[in-house]
Amino acid sequence: MGMGLLTIGAFAKASRLSPKALRLYDELGLLPPARVDPVTGYRLYAPDQLERARLVAWLRRLGMPLVRIRHVCSLDAGAAAREIRAFWARTEADFAARRDLVAFLVGHLEREDPDMTAAMSPLSIRYAAGSDAGLVRETNQDTAYAGSRLLAVADGFGAGGAPASAAAVDALKHLETDGVPAGGLLDVLADAVEQAERAVHGAVRTGSAEEAGTTLTAMFWTGSQLALAHIGDCRVYLLRDGELFRITHDHTVVQAMLDEGRIGPEEAASHPQRSMLVRALGSGADGTPDMRLHDARPGDRYLLCSDGLPTVASDGEIHRVLAGAGEPERAVRELVALANGAGGPDNVSCVVADVVASA
Template sequence: MGLLTIGAFARATRLSPKALRLYDELGLLPPAHVDPVTGYRRYAPDQVERARLVAWLRRLGMPLVRIRHVCSLDAADAAREVRAFWARAEADFAARRDLVAFLVGHLEREDPAMTATVSPLGIRYAAGSDAGLVRTSNQDTAYAGSRLLAVADGYGDGGAPASAAAVDALKYLEADGVPAGGLLDVLADAVEQAERAVHGAVLAGGGAGDTGDTGTTLTAMLWTGSQLALVHIGDCRAYLLRDGELFRITHDHTVVQTMIDEGRIGAEEAASHPQRSMLVRALGRGADATADMRLHDAGAGDRYLLCSDGLPTVVPDAEIRRVLSGAGEPEEAVRELVALANAAGGPDNVSCVVADVVAGA
């Protein structure tokens, strides 16, 4: 079979002539022959399969630059790249789904008809932090108050002041009532303030303007009276114990978690991976300071745990659930969880905040 005209090739591949011209300009799908006088394009029959692959990848929403890379790979490697792309797309979709749930929940709470019958609730809380058995200093900050719960895990030479600055920047939320503006705006503003505070703390500690090697994670919850609004960036974690079941309600922003999401490694391999502590999002890194935000309807009997990664790195979820289920008061749960981390070697700082949702304001 001879070369195909651009019209015939377009029909065979279900790509428009306009798209084929664009892909030619980008070097993604150059024609087999271009007439030097007329500029008319012709394509080889064996280019049909590649063109169809491009069409399907575009339907997935894959950027053209990444499509060009996929098309340069052999079949097995191309399959892995497509799997990794889709895993990331699903993670992004899940993040947007959480934001939609946040907005819907918040707007419903703005409707008096939806809130008139809500029973008054309150929280009991405790916080604790320990350097562990290996580290010579503690770069964690833990805080628990009547409205604000927070854990931050600093890193780098200025990690301790960075984590303290992030939490201190949120303490204005302790004031009675949610500040003017919607809850989503309040939380977004709080993250921006925390980012500026961390940057300032690093510079005050002798940084030269590049805070890439110093910063902090932050996981915080704001109590609104019937809900807990979550802000999360980094690899501290938040858990919910409800009716005896333990639910992890945050997603780690680490290189290793990204590799798990993309199907490149499994959970067992991740536990010993050399990059397991490398962050992809944190405060103090400018463009990387994009926090996850969620809204949780609270119920009497719920118990929330916020912790730095020094706890789940060495203590299995089953043990965390056992302690949270058995400990009476939040202070007791905090003490037992810190003790468990140290009994497992205490290789890192460990901080915990435990809050119980109780009936009555």
Template sequence: MGLLTIGAFAKASRLSPKALRLYDELGLLPPAHVDPVTGYRRYAPDQVERARLVAWLRRLGMPLVRIRHVCSLDARDAAQEIRSFWARAEADFAARRDLVAFLVGHLEREDPAVTTTASPLSIRYAAGSDVGLVREANQDTAYAGSRLLAVADGCGDGGARASAAAVEALKYLETDGIPAGGLLDVLADAVEQAEQAVDGAARAGSAAEGTGTTLTAMLWTGSQLALVHIGDCRVYLLRDGELFRITHDHTVVQTMIDEGRISPEEAASHPQRSMLVRALGSGADATADLRLHDAGDGDRYLLCSDGLPTVVPDGEIQQVLTDAPEPERAVRELVALANGAGGPDNVSCVVADVVAGA
């Protein structure tokens, strides 16, 4: 079979002539021959398969630069690259889905036509932090108040200052009211203020480079808990005897799990398991996950630094949260579990119970 005209090739590849001209200009899909006089493009039949791959990847929403990279790989590596791209796309979609749910839930509660007849709720809480058995200093900060629950895990030489500054920057939420319809703006402003505080703490130290912190906080609104999450601290919910993890780690290893490159079992011993892709300071992405959780009487929330789940299985965490009658006791027992498992890292916990009554 001879060379195909651009029209015939467009039909065979399911790409428009306009797209083919663009991909030629970008070096993504150059024609086999270009007439030096007329500039008319002709394509070889064996280019159809590559062109169809480009068309399918464009339907997935893959950027042209990444498509060029995929097309340069062998079949196995190309498949892995596509898998990685789609895992990231699904994660981004999930984040937008959470934001949509946040907005819808908050706006519905602001609707004057919606009335609430449920009994008023409040929270009982406790916080604790321990240096562990290996580290010389504690870079964690834990805080629990009548409205704000927060855990931060600092990194770098100024990590302790950074985590303390991030939590301190949020404490105004304890006393300031939330304007009608303004919860999302309040949380966004809080993250911005925390980021500025961390930057200030880093500059105040002798080793600003690499100084940063994670931040995971929940703001009690009276019937809901609004979540702000950056990094690898975690939030668990114990509801009706079942334990649910409601945060997603922002780490290199978690990204590799999401993309199918490694298994959760392999992640436990991976040398990059503590490397963050999102944090406040340290030059990382500071984009926060924001979610809104309807609270129910009997719910128990746990916020913890990674020093707990790194060494204590979820089943043991669930057992303590189920059996401990008061938040204070749950915090003590969880810290003791981490230290009993070697205490290789600082460990911080905040436990909050949702109870009926003001």
């Protein structure tokens, strides 16, 4: 045995990695031994390999895949730290998405409980929708819709963007009359998004389909709750008790970079890829929706809008208009005017819905 080298057993004990794990990491080229005995085939490790071995052990405890660990271990300390931070930011974002789904499922099941349903006070919504081409674009590829059960905004893109957004929203309109069948709300939303995706593919089948598609953000009113399905970068805001909350997460390249800590909010606002989507319908992108359930309260005001509004208007300005405008129709008009007053560089669509106690 070479001077100072450790057997796999001794190295395993010192590094808190099992001999089985060490053999696997050797096969993957992640942590090869310093020497392999030519006669016995025993793996021998140098003491200065312990630091890397412990780093591998800690990264495995974080749940980092082995391929990414190998990449981290190839970097200098500063770059490795940034890569670990980015990995953990993505992990936290994935955890937040699962937490939202858990909340959705719990809320859905509680609503199926007769005791919970009986305790709910009757509520209704007042609503308005508006869409404008803005001051720069020649056409309007947005679609906005508001009805007694369905609220929706879609932002089309590419050569077939306008028919794509219209098809996505039209595919949901049966929710206005069908109600919630025995399968329940979760199935209704999942089925509706699948129908919308098929409709979008049908609408953009001719021409350059790979460059056409749409975002889709829709809320379905159940009588006491609003169920949200969200794909893309339209947004939903909630004004409750005077405070404004944003309740959707943009599915964009820039938002992913923000989540991973690669850029800051100031850089994101002017980033050239700020409108590049990672989720959409009809473009070959991931069409998986975020789904959430919101218990409505009398006095709540919801805003669904295309990105033409938040691109040019701050949350503070949106808050001011939503809190100051009376009826939903007026709020919609003022929000569209706010976007156009800031140059109107994009189409802008808004849906405003107020939750009120039923008479």
